[in-house]
Amino acid sequence: MVDTFLYIALFAISIAMSGLIYRVVKGPSVPDRVIALDGLGINLVAVVALLSILLRTSVFLDIILLIGILAFIGTVAFAKYLEKGEIIKRDRNL
Amino acid sequence: MSLLHLAIISPLILAIFIPSLHKRAPKIHTGWFLLPLPVLLFGYFLSFLPGVINGEAAMETLSWIPSLGIDFSARVDGLGLLFALLITGIGALVVLYSIYYLSKEKEKLNQFYVYLLLFIGAMLGVVLSDNLIVLYAFWELTSFSSFLLIGYWNYRERSRYGAQKSMLITVFGGFSMLGGIVLLYLMTGTFSVSETIAMAGEIVGHDLFIAVLLCILLGAFTKSAQFPFHIWLPDAMEAPTPVSAYLHSATMVKAGIYLVARLTPVFAYEGLWIWLVAGFGIITLFWGSFSAVKHTDLKGILAYSTVSQLGLIMSLLGLGAAALHYPEFENGFYTVAITAAVFHLLNHATFKGSLFMMVGIVDHETGTRDIRNLGGLMTIMPITFTIAVIGSFSMAGLPPFNGFLSKEMFFTGMLRAQEIGFFNMDTLGILFPIIAWVASVFTFLYSMIIVFKTFTGKFQPEKLKVQKPHEAPIGMLISPIILVSLVVIIGFFPNIVSPLIEAVMASILPTLLAAGMEFDVHIYHWHGFESPELWMTIGVVIAGILLYKFMPRWTGIYTRMPERFSLNSAYDHGLAGIQTGANRFTNAYMTDSIRTYLIYIFAFFVLILGATLITKNAFALDLANVAEIHAFEVVLVVIIAVGSVSILFAKSRMTTIILLGAVGYAISLFYAIFRAPDLALTQLVIETISVALFLLAFYRLPKKWHHERMKFKVSNAIISVGVGLIVTLIALSAHSSKAFESISQYYVENTYTKAAGENMVNVILVDFRSFDTLFEIAVLGIAALGVFTFIKLRMSRGKEQG
Numbered sequence: 001m002v003d004t005f006l007y008i009a010l011f012a013i014s015i016a017m018s019g020l021i022y023r024v025v026k027g028p029s030v031p032d033r034v035i036a037l038d039g040l041g042i043n044l045v046a047v048v049a050l051l052s053i054l055l056r057t058s059v060f061l062d063i064i065l066l067i068g069i070l071a072f073i074g075t076v077a078f079a080k081y082l083e084k085g086e087i088i089k090r091d092r093n094l
Numbered sequence: 095m096s097l098l099h100l101a102i103i104s105p106l107i108l109a110i111f112i113p114s115l116h117k118r119a120p121k122i123h124t125g126w127f128l129l130p131l132p133v134l135l136f137g138y139f140l141s142f143l144p145g146v147i148n149g150e151a152a153m154e155t156l157s158w159i160p161s162l163g164i165d166f167s168a169r170v171d172g173l174g175l176l177f178a179l180l181i182t183g184i185g186a187l188v189v190l191y192s193i194y195y196l197s198k199e200k201e202k203l204n205q206f207y208v209y210l211l212l213f214i215g216a217m218l219g220v221v222l223s224d225n226l227i228v229l230y231a232f233w234e235l236t237s238f239s240s241f242l243l244i245g246y247w248n249y250r251e252r253s254r255y256g257a258q259k260s261m262l263i264t265v266f267g268g269f270s271m272l273g274g275i276v277l278l279y280l281m282t283g284t285f286s287v288s289e290t291i292a293m294a295g296e297i298v299g300h301d302l303f304i305a306v307l308l309c310i311l312l313g314a315f316t317k318s319a320q321f322p323f324h325i326w327l328p329d330a331m332e333a334p335t336p337v338s339a340y341l342h343s344a345t346m347v348k349a350g351i352y353l354v355a356r357l358t359p360v361f362a363y364e365g366l367w368i369w370l371v372a373g374f375g376i377i378t379l380f381w382g383s384f385s386a387v388k389h390t391d392l393k394g395i396l397a398y399s400t401v402s403q404l405g406l407i408m409s410l411l412g413l414g415a416a417a418l419h420y421p422e423f424e425n426g427f428y429t430v431a432i433t434a435a436v437f438h439l440l441n442h443a444t445f446k447g448s449l450f451m452m453v454g455i456v457d458h459e460t461g462t463r464d465i466r467n468l469g470g471l472m473t474i475m476p477i478t479f480t481i482a483v484i485g486s487f488s489m490a491g492l493p494p495f496n497g498f499l500s501k502e503m504f505f506t507g508m509l510r511a512q513e514i515g516f517f518n519m520d521t522l523g524i525l526f527p528i529i530a531w532v533a534s535v536f537t538f539l540y541s542m543i544i545v546f547k548t549f550t551g552k553f554q555p556e557k558l559k560v561q562k563p564h565e566a567p568i569g570m571l572i573s574p575i576i577l578v579s580l581v582v583i584i585g586f587f588p589n590i591v592s593p594l595i596e597a598v599m600a601s602i603l604p605t606l607l608a609a610g611m612e613f614d615v616h617i618y619h620w621h622g623f624e625s626p627e628l629w630m631t632i633g634v635v636i637a638g639i640l641l642y643k644f645m646p647r648w649t650g651i652y653t654r655m656p657e658r659f660s661l662n663s664a665y666d667h668g669l670a671g672i673q674t675g676a677n678r679f680t681n682a683y684m685t686d687s688i689r690t691y692l693i694y695i696f697a698f699f700v701l702i703l704g705a706t707l708i709t710k711n712a713f714a715l716d717l718a719n720v721a722e723i724h725a726f727e728v729v730l731v732v733i734i735a736v737g738s739v740s741i742l743f744a745k746s747r748m749t750t751i752i753l754l755g756a757v758g759y760a761i762s763l764f765y766a767i768f769r770a771p772d773l774a775l776t777q778l779v780i781e782t783i784s785v786a787l788f789l790l791a792f793y794r795l796p797k798k799w800h801h802e803r804m805k806f807k808v809s810n811a812i813i814s815v816g817v818g819l820i821v822t823l824i825a826l827s828a829h830s831s832k833a834f835e836s837i838s839q840y841y842v843e844n845t846y847t848k849a850a851g852e853n854m855v856n857v858i859l860v861d862f863r864s865f866d867t868l869f870e871i872a873v874l875g876i877a878a879l880g881v882f883t884f885i886k887l888r889m890s891r892g893k894e895q896g
Contacts, residue, residue: 007725014729021733024756025740025749033752044759048766048774059771063762066775070782074755081789 006054010047017043034078041071096154098168101138102222104131105215109208116204124203125193132186132214139178142170147593149600153224153288163285169224172597176436177221177345177352180443184344185214187573191451192336194570195458206246206334213239217345221352226275226285233271233317236346237264243341244333256329259665263326267316271353274309277302287356291604294360307361310353311370318350319401320408321378325661328397335454338393343400343446351404351439354411355602362415372412372511376529378405383536388652392453392463392548395540396446399489402537403442406530410435410504413511413526417603429599429606431507436598438500440591441488441584445497448577449485449544452478455566455574456548460558465543470553475565477575479549484578488585490541490638491534491631496584498631501534505627531630538638546642693813700816703824713823716830727767734760747792755785772855 020043023036045067052060108131116124142152151171158166170178189210196203216239219232237260245257275285281297282290297303314320319327330342341347354371361367382402389395414431455478456471457463472479484495491501508530512523555562584591641648683694707713737757744750758781765774841854841862851857859867 010726011729014726017733018729021736021756024752025736027749030748030752033749037752037756040756040759044763047763051766055769057769060766060774063766063771063774063778066778070778074782074785077786077789081793 003054006050010050010054013043013046013050017047030082034075034082037078038071038075041067041074045071095156096168097138098152098154098170098222099156099166101135102168102218103215104135105211105218109211109215112208112211113204116207123193123198124207125189125196128207128211129186129189129193131211132182132189135218136179136182136186139170139175139182142175143594146170146172146175146597149597151601158228163279164227165225166228167224167286168222169288170222171601172594172599173352173355173601174222176440176594176598177348178218180348180440181214181217181221181345184340184443184447184577187447187576188336188340191339191454191570191573192334194567195336195454196334206243209239209242209246210337210340213243213341213346217349220349224287226278226287226290229287230268230272230275233313233349234265234268236349237261237268237317240264240330240341240346243337244330246334246337247332250332252329253332256326256332260326260330262669263316263323267313267323270309270316271313274306274313277306277309281306291359294363294605297360298363303364304366307364307367307370310357310361311367314350314353315374316350317353318347318404318408319378320350320374320405321381321401322661324378324382324398324401325665327401328394331391331393331397335393335450335457338396339447339450339454342397343450344443347400347404348407348439348443351407351411351435354408355435355598358411358415358602359418359604362418368412368415370412371415372409372526375405375407375409375412376526376533378402379409380405380529380533380536383533383540386540387536387543388649390465392456392465392468392544393450395465395544396449396453399537399540400442400446402533403438403446403489406504406533407435407439407442409526409530410438410507411602413507414602416511418605428507428510429603430503430510432599432602433595434500434503434507436595436602437496437503437588437591440595441496441500441581444577444580444584445485445488445495448481448574448581449489451570451574451577452481452485455570458570459564459566462558465547467554467557468548469551470549472549474553475549477565477571479545481571481574481578482545482549484581485574486541486545488581490538491634494585495581496588497581499585499588502627502631505530505534505630509626527630531634534630534634535637535641538634539641542638542642693809696813696817700813700820703820704816707820707823707827712827714827714830719829719832727764730760730763730767734764747795751785751788751792754788755781758784770855772853 017040020036020039024033024040027033045064048060048063048067052058052064108128112124112127115127119127145152151169153167153169155165155167158164192206192210196206213236216232216235220229220236223229223232241257241261244260245253247253248257278290279285281300281302282293284290284293316323327342327347331338333342358367379402382398382400382405386395386398386402389398410431414428414433414435417428417432453463455475456468459475459478460468460471462468488495488497491497505527508527511526683690685691734757737753737760741750741753741757744753758777762774762777762781765771765777841858845851845854845857849857849861851861
């Protein structure tokens with residue numbers, strides 16, 4: 001019974017991810033794609049969480065945390081890139 | 095090591111000491127240090143003479159590579175001894191001559207004598223080796239030292255050209271000979287010459303027999319300057335004259351003759367051998383004598399004359415081999431050809447050596463070798479003139495010199511050719527005496543040119559480089575005088591050499607000896623009026639004199655044939671063509687474009703793997719072990735597929751990077767589904783970093799590259815689809831045909847019990863298979879260092895600023 005709900009949830013998230021992928025592919029602007037990528041990352045968190053319930057395991061919890069961090073860092077990096085044209089500011093005094 | 099081995103390699107040993115002797119004693123001409131060695135060796139080899147005449151062959155074996163059957167076995171029989179005496183005897187005379195010919199101050203004597211000693215040692219090794227591999231090794235050493243000697247004046251362009259040409263042609267032949275030797279070994283199982291000869295009867299019908307025969311003959315023909323490989327010899331005349339006299343008349347060019355004579359008992363049972371040896375010999379004889387007449391350079395004439403005389407000896411060896419087919423003929427009916435060959439071999443070495451030395455003297459004293467500038471030297475250089483007359487008349491085949499005797503016997507041998515009743519000899523054999531006679535006329539003609547154009551006529555001092563030509567110093571004259579004395583002595587008393595000739599014939603035709611025949615050589619001057627040979631000689635003289643008288647009227651035929659069709663231009667164009675052809679070929683496929691090379695690699699990948707799949711019938715599809723497919727996996731696959739394909743059609747590179755990141759994340763999700771948490775973790779982190787790196791690189795691209803869509807190319811599409819298809823097919827086949835169970839059960843059982851860990855992946859990485867991990871760490875370290883170096887170390891920076 002629980003499994004069925006889990007599958008339904010997974011399916012719903014898959015559709016959401018497909019939509020996000022469509023946005024990544026289609027654009028039209030780069031920020032659209034970056035936001036879609038960020039959304040994909042958060043969806044991944046949900047997918048991995050659901051999977052770990054489905055598979056009855058706790059080893060994927062690290063992945064959830066990691067995706068959260070990476071999605072944040074990645075989005076910030078993209079944002080900074082789009083804003084300033086570079087990711088790490090070069091400190092000429094070093 | 096026996097004394098015989100020491101004798102063979104003694105020149106090589108002395109060669110080591112020559113440079114230091116040259117340096118220690120600069121006042122003494124280096125040649126004097128050399129001279130005792132060939133004299134001693136000559137004496138040493140003379141001591142074998144009584145034994146050899148009695149039919150005993152001295153044999154000494156020195157183990158070299160016994161496991162491969164390669165031993166340095168030296169054997170002195172009649173044939174080997176004749177050559178050894180020629181090499182050491184003429185070697186001593188040439189060394190003496192060179193002492194007076196080469197200037198102590200101007201020439202690099204240390205180099206010259208080292209090369210010459212290398213050559214003497216190599217040549218002794220060739221003629222005395224009983225092992226074919228050792229023979230080949232010395233054979234190549236003769237080619238090599240001859241190359242060095244021809245290119246002795248390496249600042250001259252023609253010398254380098256001649257050296258290269260002779261090297262290419264003789265090494266080509268030598269290599270083919272090595273092939274023949276190896277094939278012969280496959281048939282006989284031994285490298286020993288004497289054992290091979292003993293097995294001659296068994297290998298005649300073998301499949302490889304003809305191939306061996308052709309390979310060996312190619313080696314012999316190139317070395318002995320037979321048609322059409324004779325072209326290197328005239329160009330080798332750029333060498334110093336002592337070298338020409340020694341290598342290119344008396345010794346090296348006879349190595350091929352030696353080989354043919356040595357292997358006659360092995361191959362002569364095959365009719366092809368007789369035809370090839372005799373046929374190429376007679377063609378060479380004619381072509382050499384015909385071409386010699388058109389030359390104006392004395393050494394050029396002598397070079398073609400050598401070619402022609404070598405052809406004569408070769409053709410006699412070929413016809414004489416017929417004797418093996420008719421052992422029942424008494425009185426040496428066919429063996430007379432072999433007798434003539436051996437006798438002429440000896441005679442040619444004497445008169446040609448003296449003629450070359452004579453030309454060297456003329457060149458040395460007048461500064462030119464061109465017969466158009468020479469003339470009237472008879473009264474100025476009487477001794478040289480005498481040498482020239484004796485040498486040339488002997489070469490032309492006039493009595494009472496030794497050339498006359500061998501020429502008579504040559505005609506006898508040729509006349510008997512048509513009586514050989516097989517291999518079409520009875521019909522085509524009539525050509526042999528006719529060609530031989532015509533060639534003899536030309537031989538007579540160029541011999542007369544050498545003497546009369548050089549020494550008679552009008553003296554033209556204004557054309558000479560040396561103002562007052564005079565007779566050569568006595569030291570220079572000693573060697574040619576000794577040689578022409580031999581010409582006269584052998585001419586008058588030919589039977590003093592007949593025991594040696596009998597011994598040589600015994601080693602060329604050993605089976606006849608075993609059959610009870612005795613070689614009883616008696617050489618006569620006078621055959622009687624009824625003998626056709628005498629009338630042939632008279633005809634040669636008359637025709638030759640007539641041709642000489644009317645030379646200006648008919649020499650136009652030489653200019654009729656355009657230079658374009660000559661063998662030399664065929665060689666030159668062939669060589670240039672090979673180079674440009676290879677160049678074009680390389681340029682055609684080495685395009686310097688990585689795209690093209692990737693196409694080659696992938697196309698090859700597809701072709702080879704596809705062909706293997708098809709020919710081996712390796713494709714298999716077995717769905718028994720396939721897991722159930724979940725809807726979620728399908729969705730994920732669709733996501734990855736859409737992402738990957740979209741990369742190909744992305745309009746900007748930014749999109750490409752984002753799509754690549756999406757694909758990477760989707761793959762990490764796959765890892766999660768297939769229960770690989772460690773992989774998923776790593777994949778996520780790495781993917782993020784890679785995307786960041788791509789962005790970094792992307793930012794640095796030049797502006798014009800920013801928005802460029804990928805071009806479509808049909809070939810690329812075909813190849814990429816092909817690669818994907820092949821990999822898929824192979825993966826399916828590999829999955830469908832598992833041969834055995836996985837070993838993973840061991841890890842499952844022992845991860846905790848033996849390695850004290852619960853995470854199996856990590857235990858494998860750091861415990862069971864930690865060696866790989868160590869080097870992956872090394873790879874990362876190298877990559878990091880590499881990146882650091884690329885960024886920080888800029889060697890060109892200083893230059894740009896400066």
